[in-house]
Amino acid sequence: MGRFLLRRLLLALVTLWLASSLVFAFLLFLPGDPVQAILGLEASPEARAALERALGLDRPPGKRYLRWLAGLMRLDLGESIRYARPVASLVGERLALSLALVLLGLGGALLFALPLALWAARFPPVDLALSGLMAFLQSVPTFFLGVVLLYAFAVHLPLLPASGFPGWQDPLAALRHLLLPALTLALARAAVLFRMARGSLLEVLSQDYIRTARAKGVPEGWVLLKHALRPASLPVVTLLGLEGGFLLTGAVVVEAVFALPGLGGLALTALEARDYPLLQGLVLVMAALIVLFNLAVDLLYGLLDPRVEYA
Template sequence: MRGFLLRRLLLALFTLWLAATLVFAFLLLLPGDPVQAILGLEASPEARAALERSLGLDKPPLARYLEWLGGVFRGELGVSIRYGKPVAELLGERLPLSLALVLLGLLGSLALALPLALLSVRFPLWDLALSGLMAFLQSLPTFFLGVVLLYLLAVHLPLLPASGFPGWESPGEALRHLLLPALTLALSRAALLFRMARASLLEVLSQDYIRTARAKGVPEAWVLRRHALKPASLPLVTLLGLEGGFLLTGAVIVEAVFALPGLGSLALTALEARDYPLLQGLVLAMACLIVLFNLLVDLLYGLLDPRVEYA
């Protein structure tokens, strides 16, 4: 177990370094000039040169890359061009909201998909209706689903706040503002989890030990909960790890629809302003979260299936 964790940690560090290097290289190819975005078109050459020196943009790309990479190892991600604040401080302000939104979306999608998958395999008459409903939800774009839910639950039936975020000073009110965007993410991803859970349950229910349990007279509900659900959860756990990374990037659209000050809105602002230090810090933060999701998935495998060994 210790050797497995060490190898996974080394692989995670290599993945983060590769992600940071690629984003630095790709940002050099982006059109646009951050100095022009800050000073405007009428800036004098002297003002442009002074700002370039203060931002470090007058140095060669390799020197800037090595300087930024050294700062990462020291925990310093640079200063945002757009906001004039340390990137680490901006990430610390926005990360809790995005992380809470992603976790609520994951839990919500699982809470929707798993019971419906159990209902689908338990009662074949429900299977066609539930499969059709999930296929319909999967076909809807996330932004359209968000707008529909916003109209239904915030405008037509004012049950939840329409947009904005009041901060974490009042956890209950903060949760109310996150419920609608989290529901949007959950519904948009529940269809895929439902299909995976249903297929996995049907495969497990065809195994010999399930037939043996049924032949002994074990009730069908007990067979599903005690004998089929746990082994059928292994592919679902893998998909949840992938979905965590998808929701991090998909939350950009949801945060824009519901005007949430998370990493998604920060990324859009940084991209428009050509804020290279902030974009690099955002990509690094998202890569860290995706690597963490994948590591948790590997550990959950051992808890769900005792046959899994960490060599």
């Protein structure tokens, strides 16, 4: 187990280094000029040159990259061009909200997908209806789903707040503001998890040991929960690692719909302002979260399937 964790951590470091290097290279070809975005079109050449020196943009790309890597070794993500503040501070202020939104969305997707998959596997007549409903949800754009839920539960039935975030001082108020965005993410990804769980359950239910349990008179509900759900959940757990990444990117759209001050809004602002240090820091943090999601999935495998060995 220890050797496995060490290998995965080393692989995670290599992955983060590759992600940061690719982002740095792509940003060099991104159209736009951060100096012009700050000073405007009428700025004098002297003012432009002074700001370029202050921001370090007058150095060759290779030197800027090495300087950024040296900062990473000290856990320093640099300073934002747009906000003139440390990138780590900006990201840290908004990370908790985005991470809470992703975890709520992922948990909600599981709460929707697994019971419905069990219901579809136990009652074939409702299988077709549930499969059609999930296919419809999968085809609906996330932003449209968010607008529909916002109108239904914040405008037509004013049960939940429509937008904004009050902060974490009042946890209950914060949760109320996150419920609609999390529900949007959960419904958008529940369809994918449902189809995977349903297919896996139907495959497991065709195995010989399931037929043996039924022949012994074991109740059908107990067969599903005790004998089928655990082995059928392995492909779903595999999919969870990918869904964590999808939810992180999907949260950008959802945060825009519900006006949440998370990483998504910060990324859009950084992109508009050509804030290269902030963009690099955001991509690095998101890549780190995706790596952590996948590491957690690998560890869950051992809990769900005793046959899995960590060499």
